[in-house]
Amino acid sequence: MTQHASPAAAEQPVVDTAYARLDELRSTAQERLDAVRRSRPSGTAQSRSERDAFAQLYEDRLAQLRGVEDRLVFGRLDLRDGTTRYVGRIGMSDEDQRQLLVDWRAPGAEQFYQATAAAAGDVVRRRHIALRGRTVTGVEDEVLDLDAPAEGDLVLSGEGALMAALAEHRTGRMRDIVGTIQAEQDRVVRAPLAGVLVVQGGPGTGKTAVALHRAAYLLYTHRERLERSGVLVVGPSPVFLRYIEQVLPSLGETGVVMSTPAELYPGVVARGAEDPRAAALKGDLRMAKVVRRAVDARQVVPAEPVPLRVEGTTVHLRPQVVAEARARARRSGKPHNAVRATFVKQVLDSLLGQLARELRVTLDEHSRPELLASLREAPDVRREVNLCWMPLTPERLLADLLADPRRLAAAAPWTTPAQRRLLARPRDAAWTPADVPLLDEAAELLGEDDTAARLEARRAAAERAAEVRYAQGALQLSGAGAMVSAELLADRFADHGPRLSLAERAGADRTWAFGHVVVDEAQELTPMHWRLLARRCPSRSMTLVGDVAQTAALGGATSWAAALDPVLEGRWTLEELTVGYRTPAGITAVAAGVLEAAGVDVRPPRAAREGEPPVAHRLARTDAAAVAGVLRGELARLGGGRLAVVVPRRGHEDLAAGLPGLLPPGTVGAGGLDDAPVSVLDVEQVKGLEFDVVVLVEPLDVLEQSPRGANDLYVALTRPTQRLVVVHARDLPPGMGALRALDRSA
Numbered sequence: 001m002t003q004h005a006s007p008a009a010a011e012q013p014v015v016d017t018a019y020a021r022l023d024e025l026r027s028t029a030q031e032r033l034d035a036v037r038r039s040r041p042s043g044t045a046q047s048r049s050e051r052d053a054f055a056q057l058y059e060d061r062l063a064q065l066r067g068v069e070d071r072l073v074f075g076r077l078d079l080r081d082g083t084t085r086y087v088g089r090i091g092m093s094d095e096d097q098r099q100l101l102v103d104w105r106a107p108g109a110e111q112f113y114q115a116t117a118a119a120a121g122d123v124v125r126r127r128h129i130a131l132r133g134r135t136v137t138g139v140e141d142e143v144l145d146l147d148a149p150a151e152g153d154l155v156l157s158g159e160g161a162l163m164a165a166l167a168e169h170r171t172g173r174m175r176d177i178v179g180t181i182q183a184e185q186d187r188v189v190r191a192p193l194a195g196v197l198v199v200q201g202g203p204g205t206g207k208t209a210v211a212l213h214r215a216a217y218l219l220y221t222h223r224e225r226l227e228r229s230g231v232l233v234v235g236p237s238p239v240f241l242r243y244i245e246q247v248l249p250s251l252g253e254t255g256v257v258m259s260t261p262a263e264l265y266p267g268v269v270a271r272g273a274e275d276p277r278a279a280a281l282k283g284d285l286r287m288a289k290v291v292r293r294a295v296d297a298r299q300v301v302p303a304e305p306v307p308l309r310v311e312g313t314t315v316h317l318r319p320q321v322v323a324e325a326r327a328r329a330r331r332s333g334k335p336h337n338a339v340r341a342t343f344v345k346q347v348l349d350s351l352l353g354q355l356a357r358e359l360r361v362t363l364d365e366h367s368r369p370e371l372l373a374s375l376r377e378a379p380d381v382r383r384e385v386n387l388c389w390m391p392l393t394p395e396r397l398l399a400d401l402l403a404d405p406r407r408l409a410a411a412a413p414w415t416t417p418a419q420r421r422l423l424a425r426p427r428d429a430a431w432t433p434a435d436v437p438l439l440d441e442a443a444e445l446l447g448e449d450d451t452a453a454r455l456e457a458r459r460a461a462a463e464r465a466a467e468v469r470y471a472q473g474a475l476q477l478s479g480a481g482a483m484v485s486a487e488l489l490a491d492r493f494a495d496h497g498p499r500l501s502l503a504e505r506a507g508a509d510r511t512w513a514f515g516h517v518v519v520d521e522a523q524e525l526t527p528m529h530w531r532l533l534a535r536r537c538p539s540r541s542m543t544l545v546g547d548v549a550q551t552a553a554l555g556g557a558t559s560w561a562a563a564l565d566p567v568l569e570g571r572w573t574l575e576e577l578t579v580g581y582r583t584p585a586g587i588t589a590v591a592a593g594v595l596e597a598a599g600v601d602v603r604p605p606r607a608a609r610e611g612e613p614p615v616a617h618r619l620a621r622t623d624a625a626a627v628a629g630v631l632r633g634e635l636a637r638l639g640g641g642r643l644a645v646v647v648p649r650r651g652h653e654d655l656a657a658g659l660p661g662l663l664p665p666g667t668v669g670a671g672g673l674d675d676a677p678v679s680v681l682d683v684e685q686v687k688g689l690e691f692d693v694v695v696l697v698e699p700l701d702v703l704e705q706s707p708r709g710a711n712d713l714y715v716a717l718t719r720p721t722q723r724l725v726v727v728h729a730r731d732l733p734p735g736m737g738a739l740r741a742l743d744r745s746a
C-alpha cells in the first residue's frame with residue numbers, strides 16, 4: 001500500500017487476505033472430504049457408515065464456505081482507540097488466531113449497523129466496501145462524530161451502498177442485505193430469542209429480508225440449541241419460497257425447514273380451492289371445539305343393549321357398561337386412539353363375565369385367555385366395539401364431519417345452515433389450505449393408533465441407543481469431537497439413513513418441536529393456524545412479520561391483537577418498520593391513496609427514494625394484443641431487469657394465455673417465477689415478490705373481485721422497485737387519481 005493509494009485500493013490487500021483465507025479453509029474442508037470418501041467403510045454390521053456422516057459434515061462446511069463468496073467483506077469500523085475492525089459474511093481468523101473478519105452477527109459487528117452520528121459510541125468512522133468479484137470497486141465513509149441530523153430527518157446508513165443495492169436490477173431471487181441493514185431493521189434482527197416478536201411494516205420495509213437475517217442471526221447466536229431443534233420458516237406460497245430460498249444459504253445457513261401454510265400437516269399438500277368465506281370460517285377459533293365435538297361424537301354409547309353372537313351363544317353389550325368404559329377412558333385425558341385399548345379392555349372384561357356365565361365356565365387362568373380370544377375374534381363384537389370407539393385418522397374424521405350435514409350441525413351448533421353449506425365438501429375432495437389446521441387439531445385429539453405407536457416407540461428407542469453408541473465410536477475414530485456431538489451425529493444417521501438432514505426429518509414430523517418459528521405474511525393466518533404453530537413451537541419463540549394493510553384472507557388479521565390474543569393471550573411484543581426501501585415515493589403515494597379511499601386506516605411507509613412517477617394507459621380493451629403493445633415499449637427500456645404483468649384474480653386468463661405468442665420467444669415465463677424477463681401473475685401470487693417494472697392490468701377488477709380488494713390492490717401497486725404502469729379500459733378505482741395518464745384509446 002502506498003501513501004497515495006485511493007481508499008479503495010488501500011482496502012484491496014485486506015480483501016485479498018480474507019479471500020486467500022477463505023480459499024485455504026475451503027481446500028482444508030475439501031481435503032478432509034476427499035479423505036473421508038477414500039477411506040474404507042469400517043466394516044461394522046451397521047448399514048450406515050461413519051463415512052457418510054462425516055462426508056455430510058464436510059459437505060455442509062464446504063457449502064457454507066462456497067455460499068459466502070459474494071461480498072465476503074463489506075464493512076470496516078474505525079474505533080476511537082485507533083483500531084479497525086472488518087465486518088463480513090462470516091468470521092475468520094488467520095493461522096495465528098488473529099481476527100481477519102468479524103461475523104456480521106457477532107456482538108463486535110453490532111455497531112456497524114447501530115452507530116449513528118447521534119449515538120456513535122466508540123465508532124469514529126464506518127466504511128462500506130463495495131466489491132465486484134474479489135476486487136474493491138469503491139468505499140463509502142460515514143464520519144460519525146460530525147453533526148447529528150435534525151429531528152425528523154430520514155437517516156439512512158451507508159446511503160450510497162443502500163441506494164446502489166435498491167437500484168440494482170431484480171433477478172427473480174431475493175438477495176441478502178447483510179451489508180446495508182438499517183438501524184431499525186437491525187434491532188429486529190438482533191432481538192432476543194425468547195418470546196413472540198411481531199414485526200409490522202408496510203410494503204417494502206424489508207420484513208422478509210429482516211425475518212431471514214434474523215433466522216441467520218439466531219442460528220449463529222444460539223447454534224447449540226437451534227441446530228438440534230431446527231428453525232421453521234413459513235411463507236405464503238411455493239413461488240414465494242423459491243424467491244427467498246437463496247438468502248439463508250448465502251448467509252452460510254442451510255438447516256432451516258421452509259413450508260407454506262398448506263404444507264404444515266405432514267403427508268398432505270393442500271392445494272384445493274374454496275370459497276374465501278369457507279376458509280375464514282375454518283380459521284375461526286371455535287372450530288377447535290367443533291373438532292373436539294366431532295371426536296367425542298365418535299365415542300358412542302348404544303341406546304339399547306346390543307345382542308352379540310359369540311361361540312354359539314349370545315351376550316349383550318349394555319349401554320351402561322359402554323358409558324362407564326367411555327367415562328373412564330375420557331378421564332385419562334389421552335387422545336382417542338391412544339386410549340382406545342383401555343376402553344376396549346373394560347368392555348371386553350364385562351362381556352367376559354357374561355360369556356362365562358352363559359357357557360357355564362369358571363373363569364380361571366386357562367379359561368380367561370381363551371374366552372377373551374373368542375370375544376376378540378367374534379365378528380359381532382369387533383363390529384359393535386368399533387362402532388362405539390372406532391380407531392380414526394384425522395383425514396377420516398374431518399372427511400366424515402364435512403361430508404355429513406347432520407354430523408356437522410351437531411358438532412358446530414353455532415353455525416347457520418348457510419355456513420354449513422359453505423363448509424360442506426364431498427368426501428373425496430382435495431384438502432384446502434384452511435383444512436390443514438383442522439387436520440392438525442384432529443391429529444392432536446386422536447393421537448396415533450395405539451398398538452402401532454407402542455411398537456414404533458420400542459423400535460425407535462432400541463435403534464437410537466445403537467446409533468448413539470455407533471456415533472460415539474465414529475467420533476473417536478475421526479477425532480472430530482469438538483465439531484459435532486455424538487447425539488447430533490446420531491441424529492444424522494437416525495431412521496431414514498444418514499443423508500436425511502434434520503430439516504427434512506423435522507419437516508416430516510407433525511410433533512416436532514421447533515426451536516424458533518418465523519412466519520412471513522403473517523397477517524394472512526387465522527387463529528386456527530396460530531394454534532397449530534403454537535403446537536409446533538412449545539417454547540413460543542417466534543418472529544411474525546406482516547402488514548395488516550395487506551391482508552387478503554377474510555379470516556386473516558386486520559389487527560394483530562385481534563388475530564393473536566385469542567391464542568397467545570397478549571404474550572407478544574410489537575416492533576415497527578417505517579421506511580419503505582422497495583417502492584419509490586410516487587408509487588407509494590398512489591398506493592396510499594387507494595387505502596385512504598377505501599377507509600383503511602394505516603400509515604404507509606416513508607419511501608427511501610424518489611424514483612419515477614407512475615403512469616397509466618387507458619386502452620380500448622385490456623386484451624393480450626393491447627397489453628402486448630404496452631409491454632413492447634416497456635421491454636425496450638427494461639434492460640436486464642424483470643417485469644411482472646399483474647392481473648386480477650379472475651377474468652384475464654386469455655391475456656395470460658395470449659401474451660407469450662405475441663412477444664419474442666422466451667420473453668414471457670411459463671408461469672410462477674422462472675428465468676424469463678416477464679412473468680404473468682395474479683394479485684394473489686404476487687404477494688411478497690418484487691420486480692423492476694410492474695404492469696398492472698385493470699385495477700378496478702382487482703378492487704371489486706375480493707372482499708378485501710383494496711388490500712389486494714395495495715399489494716399489487718407496491719411490487720415495483722422502479723416503475724409502475726397501469727393499463728385499464730374501465731375507470732381507475734377511487735384514490736388512483738395521482739397517476740399520470742398516457743391516454744392510448746383516444
Ligand SMILES: Nc1ncnc2c1ncn2[C@@H]1O[C@H](COP(=O)(O)OP(=O)(O)OP(=O)(O)O)[C@@H](O)[C@H]1O
Nearest residue numbers: 177180181182203204205206207208209581582688
Ligand atoms: N437495508 C436494506 N438494504 C438493502 N435492501 C433492502 C434493505 N431493506 C430492504 N431492502 C430491499 O427492499 C426490498 C423489499 O424488502 P422485503 O421484500 O423484505 O420487504 P417486505 O416488507 O417483506 O415487503 P412486502 O410487505 O411488500 O412483502 C427487497 O428488495 C430488499 O432487498
